[in-house]
Amino acid sequence: MTALFLLALSAVLFASQNSIAAWIMFVPLFLLVRRLPLRWLGLFGAVYGFVAYILLLPWLFRFSPPAMLGVGVLYSALWLVQFFVLKLVQERAKGGAFLLQPLCVVLFEFIKTRGFFGFSYGVSGYTQYKNLPLIQIASFCGVFGVSFLLAYCSSVVYEVCFVQKSVKNKKSVMLICSLMFFVLGSSAYGALRIHRLKARDSLAKKITVIAVQHDTDPWKGGIDAYEADVERLITLTEDALLKNPEASLVVWPETAVVPSILKHYDGTDERRRNLVRRLLSYIDEKDAVFVIGNQHVQGGSSYNSAFVFIPGNNVVPPAPEHYEKMHLIPLTEYFPYEAELPAIYHALESADTHFWTPGTKAAVFSAGDFRFSTPICFEDSFGADCRRFFNDGARAFLNLSNDAWAKSRRCQVQHLQCAVFRSVENAVPSVRSTASGETCAITSWGRIESRCLPFCPAVSVSRIPVLP
Secondary structure, X not given: OHHHHHHHHHXXXXXXXXXXXXXXXXXXXXXXXXXXXXXXXXXHHHHHHHHHHHHHOOOHHHHOHHHHHHHHHHHHHHHHHHXXXXXXXXXXXXXXXXXXXXXXXXXXXXXXOOOOOOOOOOOHHHHHOOOHHHHOOHHHHHHHHHHHHHHHHHHHHHHHHHXXXXXXXXXXXXXXXHHHHHHXXXXXXXXXXXXXXXXXXXXXXXXXXXXXXXXXXXXXXXXXXXXXXXXXXXXXHHHHHHHOOOOOEEEOOOOOOOOOHHHHOOOOOHHHHHHHHHHHHHHHOOOOEEEEEEEEXXXXXXXXEEEEEOOOOOOOOOOOEEEEOOOOOEOOOEOOOOXXXXXXXXXXXXXXXXXXXXXXXXXXXXXXXXXXXXXXHHHHHOHHHHHHHHHOOOOOEEEEEOOHHHOOHHHHHHHHHHHHHHHHHHOOOEEEEEOOOOOEEEOOOOOEEOOOOOOOXXXXXXXXXXXX
């Protein structure tokens, strides 16, 4: 019964992603691994992985029960292995287990964000997205440095309470002091960095950016729904521009306009052609640059894209600058194994899955001196993706997202947590335009500003520094 209680407690603490509980979330897990005999280790590890991730991602059920089951099975297998690794560390490392256990946790988190099935939600460091001084260490070690601090805290608590069983012996005092040094040192570094970034950004030239949240239902298809969405986007944008005529940029969410603009501008479908031409006529009358989520159809390929329209330049006829999403969602946006696994490929196709072609170039755009990139949807949950944009010259991220399908505030906040770290890691601001929630701006040090209420039509207006 004790083992089952520890298993349940570990899974609940992990799934809660609570910023305070995160500091001790691995204590019951370390204790569980220690108490389990070898013959039960695999079973408990598999059950922990399955339950923890099902509780973490309940919104996946609304999207696809098979996808939720698949995630549960995947992390069941991964945590089965992790339990054996942790057991090996506890038994063989002995005095060094307090350090190797958190390293194992962080290595696991790093590995699970890589490869075809890479997934960033559930990385423990993201729970601290509001703890701005602490998370500034992500500027040199990424979110995984924050994860290490949390796991190290759990390891110290476990070591002091359940191995040393005293706070007074020499090793316990050493461990507690080392934890305080790491946390206080990180926070002091963060406070200094925030002060420096505030000073830098306060002196920089500012531009006004409008991010639109039109609160659409992505499952509603057909031309009637597409026309209604565009009219709502135009209405929200027009109202925001009347109040903020100095705005330099307008950002619309991922696939905010569903009919392909380039395909239907001269197409034979009259209603889609009229919709596209009505949209472009509106944009061309404005002074602001428009960033719009749309699909780019070229040859036999279809890309999930961001189009950049500059009125009087590339709007009529449409010849926008564009970015094609590089990091596509596995199984739902991309499955490159049609030849090897044809049955799975065709099953996904028949499940109303729309496969895109992945882009290859980390595009950087300019609006005057303002240089930005447009990570699409969950691309801003991967540090390496946004670092690629930054290295190519972007000094702001304009994220276009659509998490409306989940119908979950929890899902949207989990996505926002990741986005905060991309600004902190690169010391650049972000603006998020989403279909249904967490539309906002994020400062170079991670503070969330101009945040819209979820699940309602809204506009976020922010003043963003133009960085060199």
